[in-house]
Amino acid sequence: MAGVxxxxxxLELSVFPTSPYYARVHVQRVLEGWGRSxxxxxxxxxxxxxxxxxxKANASGVPAAEPAAHASPDHVWLDLYRVREAVVLRVWDACRTAPVLCVPDLEDEGGRGLHLVDLLASPWGYHRPSSGGKIVWCTLAAxxxxPVDGMG
Ligand SMILES: Nc1ncnc2c1ncn2[C@@H]1O[C@H](COP(=O)(O)OP(=O)(O)OP(=O)(O)O)[C@@H](O)[C@H]1O
Ligand SMILES: [Mg+2]
Known part of the structure; x- marks a missing residue:
């Protein structure tokens, strides 16, 4: 993730169906290490x-809008860090296309993911680093x- x-x-993850699982394990381990279960x-x-x-964005094969030396369509990256009373989660992919927040109908099969993120981890946003691709980030209030109540 040069330039970022x-x-x-x-954590670097392959563009593979099991990667969301490894992402979940990773954030759980890190948060537990910070005492934020x-x-x-x-x-x-x-x-x-x-x-x-x-x-999905990487697999869609949408070409990057500009040549990007460090954009790999075969991988995504994830990291997390603490800022004051928040935890910021970032996910980087090679696609320059912006994510779109949808308001899904009951019948809609998709379009719920970012709605959920918006409800649970706002603010969220994205930017396109000079090194290529795009980072979607969101914030968990922390x-x-x-303190545990004292005895008596
Ligand atoms: N990282 C991304 N790169 C490019 N486009 C994205 C990205 N994330 C989301 N989008 C766009 O925003 C839309 C809404 O994303 P969202 O996660 O809410 O729904 P979905 O992925 O289509 O369906 P669901 O998450 O319910 O399975 C997507 O359909 C896609 O067009
Ligand atoms: Mg989604």
Whole structure:
């Protein structure tokens, strides 16, 4: 992921159907390591949607709008880091096309992933780094956990 400052918790994933699973395991491990098990359930849902979208975008074969030396259609990257009272999750793919937030009808088969992200991990957004591709990011609120009540 040249041209992008990654964190110690960056994971490279192949464009493969099992990758959302590994993404979920990764965010769970990192969050547990930070003592933030309270965020695991939400983070697993959100990362699953973002990685699934990134894989679909890469697999769609939509060519990058500009030549991008470091855009690999065979991989996506994921990382997470802490900022004050939040955890930011980022997923990078090789496709320059923007994600589109949909408002799905009951009958719609798809279009729910980003809606879920918007509900659970707002703000979210995307940008196109100079190194190519695109990063979709979202924020999980991580207020300090209230201390366990003392005895008595
Ligand atoms: N990483 C991405 N790159 C390019 N386009 C994206 C990306 N993520 C989402 N999109 C676009 O935004 C649309 C909405 O994404 P969303 O995740 O809400 O729905 P979906 O992936 O189509 O269906 P579902 O997530 O319910 O299976 C997608 O159909 C796609 O066109
Ligand atoms: Mg989706």
């Amino acid at each position: 400052t990654t964190t110690a918790h960056c 309270d965020l695991v359930e939400t983070a697993r849902l959100v990362v699953s949607e973002l990685v699934s979208n990134a894989i 207020p300090p956990e209230s």
